[in-house]
Amino acid sequence: MPRVSxxxxxxxxxxxxxxxxxxxxxxxxxxxxxxxxxxxxxxxxWMFFGWMTQFAxxxxxxILPRFPGG
Numbered sequence: 756m757p758r759v760s761x762x763x764x765x766x767x768x769x770x771x772x773x774x775x776x777x778x779x780x781x782x783x784x785x786x787x788x789x790x791x792x793x794x795x796x797x798x799x800x801w802m803f804f805g806w807m808t809q810f811a812x813x814x815x816x817x818i819l820p821r822f823p824g825g
Contacts (some may be wrong), residue, residue, distance in 0.1 A: 763813030770805030774798055797822050 776796040780791055 760813045760817035763809055763816065767810035767813060769805050770801055774801035774806055793803060796819060 777793050779795040781795045781798050783790060784792060
């Protein structure tokens with residue numbers, strides 16, 4: 756596995772953890788147990804663009820063939 760893919764997947768897992776924590780904080784806000792006010796769109800943005808997109812592109816970089824010469 757190329758080093759770029761390894762770094763990308765590790766960063767994607769970091770976004771997954773961060774997005775999950777923000778999602779829990781947003782859910783706690785809707786129940787009235789808010790520790791920190793977090794808009795829900797931050798959770799959605801971090802999970803979709805941070806985790807899913809980066810994970811998909813890192814795996815694609817690893818899986819897809821490279822053509823010689825360019």
